[in-house]
Amino acid sequence: MSEFQDLSVQIEQISQAEEAQQPHILNRFIEQGLDASSIALILEAFPIEQRVRLWRELPLESHIEVLTESRGEVRVSILDALSETELRLTLAKLDNLSLIEWADSLPDDIIEEAISLLEPGELELYDQANEYEEEELGRWAERKVIAIPFNISVERARVLVAKYNVESASHIYLIDKQQRFRGMVDYIDLLSADPKARIKQLVLEHVNTLSANMALTEAVDAMERSAFAALPVLDERKRLVGEIDWKFALSTQREIYETRLMAGTGMDEGDDLFAPILKSSQKRGVWLGINLLTAILASVTIGLFEDVIAQVVALAVLMPIVASMGGIAGSQTLTLMVRSMALNQITSGNRFALIKNELGIGAINGLLWAAIIGAVAGLWFQSPLLGGTIALAIIVNIITAALFGVLIPLILDKLKLDPALAGSVILTTVTDVVGFFAFLGTASLVLL
Structure with missing residues (x-):
């Protein structure tokens, strides 16, 4: 049984138990090794009142970690339910990385209170992290690492490492007097x-270093290709900032994937499964409004050929086929582009070749399916002209979809907009308008 199957079974067992027994069942799972990210997913599966009750019954030492692993709106739903005393006690447990993670989802007054409760050492690390932008690696690097002088003996190094009191250290970083990585x-x-040996004699070879100004997506790619469980993060002066490990890379990759998955419908990766109805309806309503405007544009295009449709009723029957074929072809190209851009595979040197390749694919599929659909439509309505009309529209729309499936994400990226968020809406509008115009326009010339 997979991890996610186990999780669904655990959620089922908790939900079917009596209310008083639910916290005990969850805590039993924790004793069996359930980690914080899994606990967060379980809490998200329950309505807010039950979620808060279950969180309160968790072991105290896991409260912060579970909230940090939770999505933004889930975290806020729990914090909003706490009394002032509970909230203050919770904020007092935060460290610098947790506060960085929470900062985007909490009101400014709560963030200010949390900052005022940070220990001096944690506050210094928090300020250092805030020197970097949200998408830069330096903001998220773990700064609590073991760093010792590079020119001391192994015996002295062991003494210094012991003072760090780190439970599960995997790597030790060597630095000089200027804090530069060695x-x-x-x-x-x-x-x-x-x-009696010198510590620098134990230095590992072929260790890649990461720039603190590097984008998170690039850092995840570098971590994926690395043979080490953690990699050092350096500033522009080669000074050690901290490290990132495979857990951070995996978590970031998941968030990137979920963000892009949700973006296509105008939703956010942090959206809560049990968010308040009014809040969710307002958020989704904006996206429905945007889609309405694009639908009106397609309808206006159809309205230009109202007389043609009235005289040839078969056109109304066949119009959805034209729009659907263009939409599917375009979404295939768009999905390929978004993935490739996320992996930094699209460059100025290969864009033209990519357009040629997609146009070739569009032309072959367009001709093939135009022949099939044209033949079916011609036999269905006993009209070779109608079959030829829809065949031409299919060819034009699939080739257009392939072209704009490449161009739209490139243009949006130039404008600093997320192609995954706006690309599908724009592409659907283009294929609908072009498809309807080609089909109905040709029909008005040929069939009347």
Whole structure:
């Protein structure tokens, strides 16, 4: 049974239990090794009142970690239900990274209170993180790493590492007096090395360093290709900022995927499954309004040929086929483009070749399906002219869909807009308008 199947079983067991027993069942799962991200997903599956009750019954040491792993709106739903005393006690437990994670989803007054409760050391780390933009790696790097001088003995290094009191260290970073990165050492190698040897002799080879100004997507790609569980993050002066590990990369990759998945419908990755009805309806209503405007544009195009449709009723029957074929062809190209852009595979050098390739695919599919649909339509309505008309429209629309499936995400990216968010709406409008205009326009010339 997979992890997600286990999770659904656990949610089912909790939901079917009596209210008083639900926290005990959840805590039993935690004792069996349930991690914070899984707990967060379980809490999200319950209405807000039950969610808050379950969170309150969690072990105190897991409260912050579970909230940090939760989506933004889920986190806010729990914090909003707390009393002032509970909220203050919760905020007092925050460290710098958790507060950075929470900052985008909480009101300014709560963030200010949280900052005032941070310990001096955590506040310093928080200020350092805020020197970087939200999409820069330096903002999210784990700054609590073991960093020791690069020119000391192994024996001295062991003494210094012991003072860090880190439970599960995997790597140790070596720095000079200016805090510049000088290498990375495996913790196991340090424990097994000759005490009289120099620590710099244990430096690992082929360790890639990451720039603090690097985009998160690039950092995730670098982490994916790395043979190490963690990589150092350096500023422009090669000073050690912190590290990122595979858990961070995996979590970031998941968030990127969910954001793009939800963006196509105007929703946010942090949206709550049980968000308040009025709030959700307002949020989704805006997107419905945008889609209405694009639908009106397509309807206006159809209205230009009202007389043709009235005389040849078969056109109304066949119009959805033209729009659907163009929409599907365009969405295939758009999906390919969005994925490739996310992986930084699209460059100025390969754009023209990509357009040629997609136009070739569009032409072949257009001709093939135009022949099939034209033949079916001609036999169905006993009209070769009608079959030829829809065949031509299909060819034009599929080729147009392929072209704009490439151009739209490129243009949106130039305008600093997310292609995954707006691309599908614009592309659907283009294929609808072009398809209807080609079909009905040709019909007005040929059939009347």
